[in-house]
Amino acid sequence: MTFPYKTLMIQGTTSDAGKTTLVAALCRLLARRGVKVVPFKPQNMALNSAVTVDGGEIGRGQALQAMAAGLPPHTDMNPILLKPSSDIGAQVIVHGHVRADMNARDYHQYKTTAMTAVLESYQRLSAQYDAIIVEGAGSPAEINLRDRDIANMGFAEAVDCPVVLIADIDRGGVFAHIVGTLDCLSDTERARVIGFVINRFRGDISLLQGGLDWLEARTGKPVLAVLPYLHGLSLDAEDAIQSAQATKGKFKVIVPLLPRISNHTDFDALRAHPAVDLQFIAFGQPIPAADLIILPGSKNTRGDLAWLKEQGWPDALNRHLRYGGKIIGICGGFQMLGKSVIDAHGIEGVAGVTEGLGLLDLDTQMAPDKHLKQVTGRCAFADASVDGYEIHMGISYGAALSKPAFFIQQAIETIALESNAIAEGARSADDHILGTYLHGIFDNPAALRALLAWSGLANAVPLDLMALREASIDRIADATLPLLQALENLR
Incomplete structure (x- = not known):
């Protein structure tokens, strides 16, 4: 089976909207169907990282996504990694290795060089794989970061790929998040958004239908899937520590x-x-x-x-x-x-x-x-x-x-x-x-x-964390199947 998109980018209305897990889920679904799929995140800012098979360092989220795709983690999956060392500075890692320590202003100027590294990795992956599922960073609505952007719409425009926008309904204000994000985009960026995913829904889906109808009429874009809130997942956190504690033992x-x-x-x-x-x-x-x-x-x-x-x-x-x-x-x-x-x-x-x-x-x-x-x-x-x-x-x-x-x-x-x-x-x-x-x-x-x-x-008692992670990836993939089907029906 082939996937109708050579490159598909997942962007979020906020941080922690579910981009990382959605990319992992799509990678697992496509890998199950025999598609040669690879995850990609142009720029990541995180203090959780992983060592790759080629001796470099990437974000932990991309290592999880590689597992979902059945691949060993590689530095091309996350060519730019920023590891904050202070409130205004970070260690800049390019293709898996430390390039420099920079403050935020210096790194903003460096982004032109960073984009070259991003596109080099993207081209290498594009030559090897049938499908690339890309994860954005933060939100594309961060107007102050639009200039020289390499993490969201700047990358999408550079490689000319469609974008799916995901929003977390558990936070509240999901319709405002989506409409407000679209409003902050340029006309060409807005045209790249092919639809929405509403994440972490719990409750009676029929009570949400009126809002979905309003959103589609307001934006002219479809809600591709409403994904459920899944409890008890054992997945690597990209950066933030999960607030929920594990089962209390003695x-x-x-x-x-x-x-x-x-x-x-x-x-x-x-x-x-x-x-x-x-x-x-x-x-x-x-x-x-x-x-x-x-x-x-x-x-x-x-x-x-x-x-x-x-x-x-x-x-x-x-x-x-x-x-x-x-x-x-x-x-x-x-x-x-x-x-x-x-x-x-x-x-x-x-x-x-x-x-x-x-x-x-x-x-x-x-x-x-x-x-x-x-x-x-x-x-x-x-x-x-x-x-x-x-x-x-x-x-x-x-x-x-x-x-x-x-x-x-x-x-x-x-x-x-x-x-x-x-x-x-x-x-x-x-x-x-x-x-x-x-x-x-x-x-x-x-x-x-x-x-x-x-x-x-x-x-x-024995506990196999890798088995728990694999089972969790399968759970999010199963829940995401309606999105894959909707994407296939769009083309």
């Missing part, structure tokens, strides 16, 4: 909600586990007692370390250890556990040295080269395999590394044995603290069970 895990927290998808398996109660502790919230405290990854280790100290976390961590609790530090959180974080070159901002938490005997030196790799191996503290990936800037050194957390090797096809593997991470002498540069350590069912046992939860 094993308490807390994670400080750092201002620049990155790759919080590390905790998806814990959130989904029926025995675990995972809570993110935000600014100003009291720090409760817990069985396990995890310090997450950070896009600005020194800045977030200062935030931890201001919020009283050092005292809470020491008290937690005195009562026998366990601590895990991941990536930036691992660096914070050491004696110092040294940034002589101003990699994360102003050059300087920040005193660490002093819980592991190691120091970290920030460096300009980013470590990007996928790894597999075994836990050093249990007979269990582990999979993960590294995305970090900095090198840690010190005596604590002599007692590793994992034994790994870079070749992802084979499991490393301790005799020929690389030691990774560190554990404290009393084995109450574990630090690692590996993201995704809880995704492997064996590693999840071993880490929970190390933390104090014995005999945890």
